[in-house]
Amino acid sequence: MKLSKLAQSLHARIENGASDTEITGVAGIEEAGPGQVTFVANPKYAAAARTTAASAVIVSEDFPIETRTVLRSKNPYFAFARAIELFYQAPGYAPGIHPTAVVHPSAKIGVNAHIGPYVVIDRDVILGNNATLLAHVVIYQGARIGDNFFGHAHAVVREHCRLGNNVILQNGVIIGADGFGFAKDDAGQWHKIVQSGPAVLGDNVEVQANACVDRASVGETKIANGAKIDNLVQVGHGSRVGENSLLCAQAGLAGSTDIGKNVILAGQVGVAGHCRIGDGVIATAQTGIPNDVPAGSIVSGYPAIDNKLWLRCSAAFHRLPELVKAVRARAKTPAE
Numbered sequence: 001m002k003l004s005k006l007a008q009s010l011h012a013r014i015e016n017g018a019s020d021t022e023i024t025g026v027a028g029i030e031e032a033g034p035g036q037v038t039f040v041a042n043p044k045y046a047a048a049a050r051t052t053a054a055s056a057v058i059v060s061e062d063f064p065i066e067t068r069t070v071l072r073s074k075n076p077y078f079a080f081a082r083a084i085e086l087f088y089q090a091p092g093y094a095p096g097i098h099p100t101a102v103v104h105p106s107a108k109i110g111v112n113a114h115i116g117p118y119v120v121i122d123r124d125v126i127l128g129n130n131a132t133l134l135a136h137v138v139i140y141q142g143a144r145i146g147d148n149f150f151g152h153a154h155a156v157v158r159e160h161c162r163l164g165n166n167v168i169l170q171n172g173v174i175i176g177a178d179g180f181g182f183a184k185d186d187a188g189q190w191h192k193i194v195q196s197g198p199a200v201l202g203d204n205v206e207v208q209a210n211a212c213v214d215r216a217s218v219g220e221t222k223i224a225n226g227a228k229i230d231n232l233v234q235v236g237h238g239s240r241v242g243e244n245s246l247l248c249a250q251a252g253l254a255g256s257t258d259i260g261k262n263v264i265l266a267g268q269v270g271v272a273g274h275c276r277i278g279d280g281v282i283a284t285a286q287t288g289i290p291n292d293v294p295a296g297s298i299v300s301g302y303p304a305i306d307n308k309l310w311l312r313c314s315a316a317f318h319r320l321p322e323l324v325k326a327v328r329a330r331a332k333t334p335a336e
Contacts, residue, residue, distance in 0.1 A: 179237020
């Protein structure tokens with residue numbers, strides 16, 4: 001692909017380079033070679049941008065570089081993501097049902113579906129158009145799934161769950177497993193609470209490998225449009241995740257957690273049950289959230305506090321031994 005065509009596709013502007021340069025792929029800034037395009041967004045990597053062997057570098061409009069071919073973009077990271085899409089050839093899956101698949105006669109399958117080996121689709125399932133179900137995907141009875149569904153190997157959608165359009169389930173995802181609900185009976189034994197409510201995913205949701213979205217005892221567990229759920233995330237029963245929120249690796253929501261729109265929970269963040277996390281909140285890695293968090297907050301630590309305060313506390317923590325030593329020395333000094 002000519003650099004000029006790539007720039008046009010990415011809505012980027014060529015600077016300091018020949019428009020007919022041939023681009024054959026994309027790579028990281030340190031690995032890229034001739035014929036490849038890379039990207040850099042942070043000015044602290046300006047030196048790497050100047051020395052990379054790539055034929056072109058995608059940068060922001062104000063990135064300080066004048067000595068090499070660049071593609072200037074208002075959103076260089078997104079432009080780089082689009083460039084990968086242009087060059088990466090994803091595997092194709094022809095429509096058809098593999099002979100080892102088990103599809104109940106009452107299931108309704110849309111057009112152009114690829115049903116792979118050992119897939120199981122139970123009774124009364126409705127599956128939209130252009131679905132791809134790879135090996136060992138299981139769809140329980142009564143599930144409703146929209147168009148352009150992609151289920152990677154061993155993904156499971158449990159009974160009566162509802163998924164919107166353009167949903168992607170990576171390997172080992174389980175949508176609608178029983179929530180963790182038990183009540184003690186009069187004899188002091190744990191009695192299982194029936195988890196009758198489905199998990200509901202909106203449009204353009206992606207759930208990555210081995211993550212779980214549990215079903216509710218009553219009501220629904222809801223993941224809104226555009227939300228993205230990373231590997232090994234636990235969404236507890238009856239929780240709600242707002243539009244375009246990100247739950248990063250190993251984050252965990254206890255039951256009935258309410259996550260607003262455009263929230264980012266970084267890796268290993270834990271949220272206690274029945275908490276409300278407002279729109280636009282960012283929780284840094286390993287934050288523990290036991291209470292509600294107002295919209296727009298950035299929080300860290302356990303229990304979660306304002307990120308700037310947490311940074312000051314962390315700095316003070318490293319000085320505790322010397323502070324204790326100073327206090328003890330002061331305590332031994334005779335009073336004046």
